[in-house]
Amino acid sequence: MAKEHHYQTQLRWTGNRGEGTSHYRTYDRDHLLSANGKPEIAASSDPSFRGNPQRYNPEELLVASLSSCHMLWYLHLCAVNGVVVVDYSDSAEGTMLETEDGGGYFSTVVLRPVVLVKEAGMKEKAEALHHEANKLCFIANSVRFPVRHEPVISSAIG
Structure with a gap:
């Protein structure tokens, strides 16, 4: 029988500039990825898709x-x-x-x-x-x- 493994991560969007997603250009794609007990990873979308080039995509x-x-x-x-x-x-x-x-x-x-x-x-x-x-x-x-x-x-x- 196959042994199951489960992996949990958390994602929190940090790109609300105050207007939410009221328009395609009014929000950042920045977010934080984490897993219990581990450092956060600063992520975004690829710069080609309006993302932050300083963060992983x-x-x-x-x-x-x-x-x-x-x-x-x-x-x-x-x-x-x-x-x-x-x-x-x-x-x-x-x-x-x-x-x-x-x-x-x-x-x-x-x-x-x-x-x-x-x-x-x-x-x-x-x-x-x-x-x-x-x-x-x-x-x-x-x-x-x-x-x-x-x-x-x-x-x-x-």
Whole structure:
């Protein structure tokens, strides 16, 4: 039987300039995201949609969630397969297409992990584990667009 996990977050709109949503241009898209016992995340919409460029937007948070989920699975798989990762970074990029009606959708996300493993003999396995991590990532399994990987693997020794 599948084990259920539940996640709760809170959202509070902070963009009322005094007139509420009386007009499309009379309110800010600013809001705060939080979860019990954690710091708030200042968010808004993308600047293309009248958002605050100083705050995270939902599209960035989706790309960041995919990047984070992949990394966590990848590090787990490396640990249980004898691949010693000593450094990991990712420059993830998502592409969203806006539709004529003002909606839109993501067409792809590309993760570009740069991984440093302890020894050169670990590089081949380290690269292969990216595919396995993608198959296990909860977030990647929940989206309807492809999540591609362009890893760069190097070694500290050898």
